[in-house]
Amino acid sequence: MAKHLGAKPRIGLLGTGPWAARTHAPALAGHPGITFSGVWGRRAEAATELARASGTRAYADVEALFEASDAVALALPPDVQAPLAVRAAAAGCHVLLDKPVATTVELAREVTGAVAAAGVASVVFCTLRFAEPTARWIDERAAAGGWFLGEAHWLGSLYGPGSASAYAASPWRKEKGGLWDVGPHVLSVYLPVLGDVTEVTAVPGPDDTRHLVLRHASGASSTATLTLSAPPEAAGATLSLYGTRGRADLPRWNGAVEAFAAAVDALVTAARTGEPHACDARFGLRLTEVLTEAERRAGA
Template structure:
C-alpha cells in the first residue's frame, strides 16, 4: 500500500514518519505539510519525497496518515476519502460533531477504510486486557484517570499546540479514556455531569448502556510528579486495572497501520474506525456543552 503523511509537527516526527518508513508492507510515498520547509526536512530524514501540493500527494497514494490539528485533519480527511484514499487518522477525529460526521460520510460514500489511532487500543497488554474485560462483562462501575503534565513541564513539544490550549484535556486525553471505557462498559447513553477542576482538568460522570456508571478525570496540567494513567473496573468478578504498556507510540502506530491494511483488504470495519471516533466526538461535545452551561 502506498501511503502519504499529512503533517510535519512533533507527532508526525516522533511517531508517524518512523512507523510508516519502517513498515514492511507500506511504501512511504511522500510528505505534505503546511510548512514546505518542514516537509522537505522530514521527507529527507526518511528517504521519501516532499509534496508542495496536497492533491498531488493524494493522487499518488492509496492511503494517508494524518498528524494535524483536528480541524485541519477533518477537512483533509474528507478530501482524501473523496480521492479514494484509505484513512489512518488521529484522535480527536474533529473539533465538532458536524465535521466528524462529514468524515464518516465521505469515507462511507467512497468505500475507503478508516482507522483512528487511539494509542492504548493498539498496545498489546492494554488491548488484550480490554478484550478480556469486554468478554467477562458484569461490570458495575469504572474509573479512569488520564493525568498529563503537558502544560507543566518546560519544553514539552505539545504545549504550544493551539488546539490543545483551546480544547484542553477533555479533547486531548478524553478520547483515550473513552476508548477504554466504551468497549468494556458499553456506549455512554448520557454524560451525567462535567465539572471543571484546576487548570484544564475536567471530571466526567457517564451512564452506560449496560447499566454501569463511570467517572473520568482528565488533565494536562497536573504537577509532573502526579502524572499518570489509571483505569479501574469493579464488578461481579472483582477489581481489575488496566496494565501498563511496554511498547511506545511507534510500535502502536505500526499496529494501527496493520489494522488499516486488514480493513482495506477485507472490507470489515475496524472497532476503532471513524464511526467509533465520531461517537467519541459526540460524547466530548456533550461534556463540553455541560461545562459551558455550568452543569
C-alpha cells in the same frame, strides 16, 4: 471509488509536527509491508526535512500526494485534519486518522459521510486500542463482562510548572485542554468494555481539569478526571474496572511507534476485507459527540 491495495500499499503522511515526526513517520518508514509514499505539510520546509529523514519525498501539493498514495495517515490538529480527510476519501484514499477526528460534531459527520460515500476504509489511532498490552486487556475485559464501575485519572503535566514538552506549543491542545486530548484515550477503553455512553455529567476543575461521570448502555457507570495542567509530581494515567471478577487495572504500555504500526495493519486489513474496524471513523464521531456533550455540561 476506493483504491485497490497492491502487495505493498502506498501510504502517505499529512503532518510534520512532533507527533508526526516521533510516531507516524518512523512507523511508516520502518513498516516492511508498506511503501511510505511521501509527506505533505502546511510548512513546505518542514515536510522536506521530515521526508529526507524518513527516506521518502515531500509533496507541495496535497492532491499530488493523494494521487501517489493508496492510503494516508493524518497527524494534524483535529479541525485541520477533518476537511483534509474528506478530500483524501474523495480521492479514493483509505484514511488513518488521529484522535479526536474533529472537535465539532458537524466536522466529524462530514468525515464519516465522505468515508461512506467513497467506500474507503478508516481507522482512528487511539493508542490504547493498538498498543499490544492494552489492546489485549481491553478485549479480555470486554469478553469477560460483569463490570459495574470504571474509574480513570489521566493527569498530564503538559502545562504544569516547568514543562518543556514540544506538544505544549500546540494551539488546539491549549484551547481544548485535557478533555479533548486525553479524554479520547479514556473513552476508547470504556466504550468497548462498558458500552456506549447514554448520559454525561461534567464539571470543571482547576485550569483545564474536567471531572466526568458517565452512564453506559450496559447499566454500568464510570468516572474520569482529565487534565493537562497537573504538577509533574502528580502526573500519571490510571484506569480501573470493578465488577463480579473483582478489580482490573489497565496495564502500562510503551511504544507509540509499535502501536501505530499495528493501526497501519488494521487499516490495510479493513481495506482488503471490506470489514470495518471497531475503531473506525464512526467510532471517532461517537467520541466527538460524547466529548462535545461533556464540554457543554462543564460550561466550557
